[in-house]
Amino acid sequence: MSYDYDYIAVWDKVLQSVKAEIGSTSFDIWFPQVKYNTCRNEKIYISVPNTLTKEWIESRYLENMQKTFRDLTQQDINLILTTEPIGKDAYISPLNPKYTFDTFVVGNSNRFAHAACYAVGEAPSRAYNPLFIYGGVGLGKTHLMQAIGHRILANNPKYSVMYVSSEQFTNELIGAIKDDNTPGFRNKYRNIDVLLIDDIQFLAGKERTQEEFFHTFNTLYEANKQLVISSDRPPRNIPTLEDRLRSRFEWGLITDIQIPDLETRIAILRKKAQTDDFNIPYDVLDYIANYIDSNIRELEGALVRLVAYATINDKPLNMATAAEALKDILPPPGPKKITIECIQKEVCKYYDLELSEMLSKKRNKQLVVPRQIAMYICRKLTDASLPLIGDQFGGRDHTTVLHSLDKIDREINEQPELAAVIDQLCKQVDPAYGS
Numbered sequence: 203m204s205y206d207y208d209y210i211a212v213w214d215k216v217l218q219s220v221k222a223e224i225g226s227t228s229f230d231i232w233f234p235q236v237k238y239n240t241c242r243n244e245k246i247y248i249s250v251p252n253t254l255t256k257e258w259i260e261s262r263y264l265e266n267m268q269k270t271f272r273d274l275t276q277q278d279i280n281l282i283l284t285t286e287p288i289g290k291d292a293y294i295s296p297l298n299p300k301y302t303f304d305t306f307v308v309g310n311s312n313r314f315a316h317a318a319c320y321a322v323g324e325a326p327s328r329a330y331n332p333l334f335i336y337g338g339v340g341l342g343k344t345h346l347m348q349a350i351g352h353r354i355l356a357n358n359p360k361y362s363v364m365y366v367s368s369e370q371f372t373n374e375l376i377g378a379i380k381d382d383n384t385p386g387f388r389n390k391y392r393n394i395d396v397l398l399i400d401d402i403q404f405l406a407g408k409e410r411t412q413e414e415f416f417h418t419f420n421t422l423y424e425a426n427k428q429l430v431i432s433s434d435r436p437p438r439n440i441p442t443l444e445d446r447l448r449s450r451f452e453w454g455l456i457t458d459i460q461i462p463d464l465e466t467r468i469a470i471l472r473k474k475a476q477t478d479d480f481n482i483p484y485d486v487l488d489y490i491a492n493y494i495d496s497n498i499r500e501l502e503g504a505l506v507r508l509v510a511y512a513t514i515n516d517k518p519l520n521m522a523t524a525a526e527a528l529k530d531i532l533p534p535p536g537p538k539k540i541t542i543e544c545i546q547k548e549v550c551k552y553y554d555l556e557l558s559e560m561l562s563k564k565r566n567k568q569l570v571v572p573r574q575i576a577m578y579i580c581r582k583l584t585d586a587s588l589p590l591i592g593d594q595f596g597g598r599d600h601t602t603v604l605h606s607l608d609k610i611d612r613e614i615n616e617q618p619e620l621a622a623v624i625d626q627l628c629k630q631v632d633p634a635y636g637s
């Protein structure tokens with residue numbers, strides 16, 4: 203047996219047996235979008251819609267599914283769950299219908315990026331070209347990019363809009379080189395009206411792909427076609443990106459998405475609950491939003507996990523169920539205890555430092571300032587005495603702490619940007635700060 207259609211039939215049987223085993227409620231939650239994709243080198247690739255589903259199935263059902271598959275085929279085959287498209291024609295992902303401007307919540311962290319994307323969606327090749335969007339993992343870059351695609355298509359159904367991740371672009375180029383069909387590849391990429399290319403940082407170090415992308419970029423740009431590029435960092439920070447590409451990315455508009463504040467996180471959860479018709483009390487949404495603060499995908503993942511848990515166990519969607527369902531990823535509900543350590547960690551995260559550096563005796567400026575800020579916040583948000591703070595900062599004397607507090611006090615008055623950073627850090631440590 204080696205044809206896809208044989209394996210597809212086996213896969214169907216595997217699904218039937220899973221359903222018989224776990225019941226249709228769980229099955230309908232986890233399996234509707236789990237599909238046979240392709241067979242490559244003794245491996246069967248199964249597409250799953252997201253990482254949460256992947257992890258859930260892997261940890262609970264995969265072993266049995268694999269066994270059933272092997273029993274039915276009498277072949278030593280591995281099942282691989284993947285969120286990436288692999289199938290022969292699957293290099294170009296269609297747009298996700300959920301990623302539109304309507305479903306995107308605008309807050310301070312993404313207002314500018316949203317406005318830029320919206321303008322490009324309404325006036326492709328006229329507003330900003332290229333448009334470069336960057337921001338941390340799971341903050342909405344793909345969503346915004348695809349929203350541009352949807353809007354352009356809604357206004358101009360004849361446009362050919364292509365969304366592709368840089369990884370797919372690379373894989374497809376490699377495939378074309380292997381099959382001696384680079385003209386076909388070029389033809390496809392250079393005859394479109396809009397190219398949305400995601401996660402461009404993936405091209406770092408891939409010279410041949412960069413070369414190809416450079417020509418694709420030029421051809422499209424010269425033909426006045428719209429380019430939208432996303433990355434996890436600004437062009438100047440992508441290592442081993444050729445200068446000629448970097449400079450092209452800087453020709454148009456560069457816009458970033460920041461980590462959302464608490465209000466935006468709550469608004470995103472409310473919108474998601476409303477769109478998916480989940481009836482969840484606001485205090486539960488606030489609880490989730492309070493603790494998951496740096497990745498919207500995880501924020502949504504927690505919500506989905508809660509709903510799945512409540513459905514499977516037939517429990518009400520309330521705080522107690524949330525605490526149970528999310529106990530592995532969130533601390534129990536209730537006021538968060540603010541400790542010196544959690545302040546140190548938050549400040550380290552902000553300044554990209556190791557905790558050990560903050561507690562060390564080193565006195566270079568990159569360490570001294572964050573250390574003094576952390577001491578200042580400890581004094582502000584905890585009851586800790588000066589000697590205790592000194593002690594927990596690598597055994598420093600209380601006079602050192604006092605000196606730090608005085609210094610930051612003075613600088614806050616002179617430097618509004620420092621005051622804003624400290625304010626933001628205080629909010630991160632204590633979501634109730636200032637309210």
Ligand SMILES: Nc1ncnc2c1ncn2[C@@H]1O[C@H](COP(=O)(O)OP(=O)(O)OP(=O)(O)O)[C@@H](O)[C@H]1O
Pocket residue numbers: 301305306307308312337338339340341342343344345346401434470498499502
């Ligand atoms: N402002 C927002 N409003 C509503 N949903 C959002 C918002 N921002 C992000 N999301 C949702 O969060 C999830 C992650 O977003 P997305 O995949 O666009 O992130 P990304 O920045 O492209 O991540 P990566 O760096 O992993 O490529 C998606 O389901 C998206 O719909």
